[in-house]
Amino acid sequence: MDHHLLEIIACPICNGKLHFDKKNLELICQTDELAYPISNGIPVLLESHARDLSSLEKK
Incomplete structure (x- = not known):
């Protein structure tokens, strides 16, 4: 994942980092406890495609 891209994109729900x-090719929002998939190198920042983080993944 391009570090520059990570600096400019944000969670579509809370605008957080x-x-x-x-390992899982996902973008994680700890605030909303969601994981957004990356498909063919493209982040899919749609709430309907995000999965809830498991209790082990939450910080």
Whole structure:
């Protein structure tokens, strides 16, 4: 994931910072406890495509 892109994109719900999960190819919003998928290198920042973080993933 391009570091410059991570600096300018934000969670579509809270406008908070997203963190890249390299293992699962997802962008994580800890505030909303959601993980947004990355499909073919493109972040899918739609709430309907996000998954809830498991209790183990929450910080």
